[in-house]
Amino acid sequence: MLNEPDYVQLGKKLETYCQKYSIPVQHFFEIINDQKVIPMLRGKGMEYNAVLILRHILDSQIWEVNKLNLAAQPGTPDQDIGLTHRRTNIRLIVESKSAIRGSMTSGVRNRIHKIPHFKVKSHRSRSNLRLQQTGNDRYSISSFDVLITNPFNAIIKGGTVGEELELLDDPNLTEILYKHYQVSDEKSLLLAVSGDWRFVLPPEIAENNLIPRTPTVYLSDDPHWLLLSELQRKIEEVVQERYTQARKKSGRN
DSSP states (O other): OOOHHHHHHHHHHHHHHHHHTTOOGGGHHHHHTSTTTHHHHHHHHHHHHHHHHHHHHSOTTTEEEEEOOTTOOTTSOOOOEEEEETTTTEEEEEEEOOBOTTOOBOSTTOSSOOSSEEEBOOBOOTTOHHHHHHTOOBOBTTSOSEEEEOSGGGGBOSSOOSSSOOBOOOHHHHHHHHHHHTOOSHHHHHHHHHTOOEEEOGGGTOBTTBOOSSOEEESSOOSSSEEGGGHHHHHHHHHHHHHHHHHHHHTOO
16 A cells, blocks of 8 residues: 555656646546546556566565566567576566456356356557557567456456446355355455466367467356466476476587
């Protein structure tokens, strides 16, 4: 939480920002509440939330966590987060992807996934004209080392016209979510879901070395998507494997 002097400083920064980009400060919140602006802001917010949570859960004596592409240039790969293993200097790339809005389902009517699950938007932007021409907007398994998400967007109703985020209107699903997160009201549910971060190593869900466009994540007991409490162990295994491969390639034992 910010204290009062921090809020004053934040206000001054906001005023300077608006002056720099000719934004009328009195209409700033109307502008950022525009339906075309909010999705990008929420996506960027997710990236920075991911940085904060990774810095909290990973041992800072072992891992350095950095936000990448702070000022990405056109034509350069857009990378979200870098994890550097301090002892070996091996760096891993983490990509954060939002759940597809409204994709949480009980699974009752699903032909394949009969249990509660949601989907993640894990493909490149279709605004990339080159990708549109080739028809391939999927990531390869070498694009990044870890994919992280949380279900928050999945429980939000899509296609709404109001400014407020609306929960999916499905009493059966709501009951499942309340039971899973051990809460009894919407506010507590939103808070619990926003902190329910999951991760996967791309090879574990890849199809022909490509990551599915919208992979499925089970609400409970997913064999591939794990809780962040498992992250340090899994990425240390990746580092060990790469370190061993590098030593073999260099001819060292």
